[in-house]
Amino acid sequence: MLNFEEELKKFKPSLEIEDTEDIIYNKDLDDMSDVLVKLLKEAKSETDNQRRAR
């Protein structure tokens, strides 16, 4: 038996034309390569910090 309230929560308001600009600007476009590059950068900076500490 479906729970109406729970099912209703799954429905979100549709985006209206006026909201298009905000959606585009706030869209998170990062993909897997961006994440990897970030991780590599963080790993590199951490290594550098450890070397300086020694």
Place this chain on the structure above:
Amino acid sequence: MRCASCNTELNGTDICPGCGRDVRMYKKMVSLSNRFYNEGLEKAGVRDLSGAVSCLRQSLKLDKNNIDARNLLGLIYYETGEVVVALSEWVISKNLETGENIADYFMDTVRNSPAKLDEINQTIKKFNIALNYCRQDSLDLAIIQLKKVLSLNGNFVKAHLLLCLLYLKGGNWDRAKSEAGKALKLDTGNVMAKRYLKEADDMLLPGESGKLVSDITTDSDDVIRYNSGNEMIIQPVKKSAITRSGSIWGIVLGIILGIAASCFLILPQRIAGINSNNQEKITQISEESDAKSAQINDYEQQIATLQSQIEELQSQVSGYEGATSTSAAMNSLMKAASIYLNDSSDVDGIGSALAEVDLSVIGEDVSPEFTSLYDNLMVLVGAQLSTSYYNTGYEAYKNSDYETAISNLSKAYQYDSTNVNTLYYLGNSYYNSGDIAKAKEAYDEVITKFPETKSAQEAQTKLAEINNSDG
């Protein structure tokens, strides 16, 4: 394929020629992204739009520069009614690939029909209002609003699903099933629609006679809905005579409208046609009437001519009648002469024959021989005839029978005008019978013709009495 770090075009090796980085991992991710794109494309081909969206999102997470995947994702969003999300994907796509890009075509298509775009926006607003109604527990209003949304855009999958949920909530299982079916037709892989469909199917319990009976409740007064197997049966409700009278009234109204239409559209033409025919007949009849009037005038002229001829002939006939009376008088005179020759003492026979000789009618048309014969006969028998008539008349006078007296005394005076008594008693008879004018004439004649007689004196006295009584 370009390096994610320095944007240099990569070659067949695993090292970027620009920055010298190891690009094996990057190449694998791009390859994986393409695989997801292909899978998404396949699913979109069989209208598994939810599956396609999932694959394309994966593809874009692996490689945000996969332009085809982004454009296809936008197209799928557009198809399911999420136009704003679709537009945002195409705009991003165009920013990432400024060269030749099919996103241009998609955006131009939407942009070039502002009415369509406005309608889409209205649809989205109405959907949001309906969702708001749902949260405020105004489910009937939400259903009405969603029906409007779907009438504007039948491909709006989310609206179908929400409407299906509302039907499920209201226990309208067959309608919920129908809406879920529509959603699945648009998006065959929509999990939510499948779940709702299953819920609706579970609620459709087997009924009597092998029918799967859903809510046999009638959503209107006219039909009963139930499911038989996979088919929905919509059966009209049998109505009573009273409810059927509505349709009878409808038929009556239709007949009245038909008659009114014929009155206003057909009858005027028919009437005009009949009028023109009648006008032609009237013209024809008036022409015939004129011809007959002319004939009548001719006949009247002929009648007038004939009338004048008749009058002329009648005058001729009357002339002949005068001749006839003269002839009759001659015959009577001849008869009297014949009686006298046979028996001179037959005074009565002679008198009756001469009585038919009316000298006033004969006038001057008689011959001298007739006059001579008449005068001679009067000389021979006039005195006798006069005496006979005088005696009869005098007897009648004495007996106060003045009419007989006047008749006989007149004849007596006609045959013998020398007897003063005859004239005097004739005057007295007229006087006593009340004919004063004739009496005066008789008395005047007595006084004139017999002036020295006693009768003249008495006549004088009578005249004086008459004059005094007149005065």
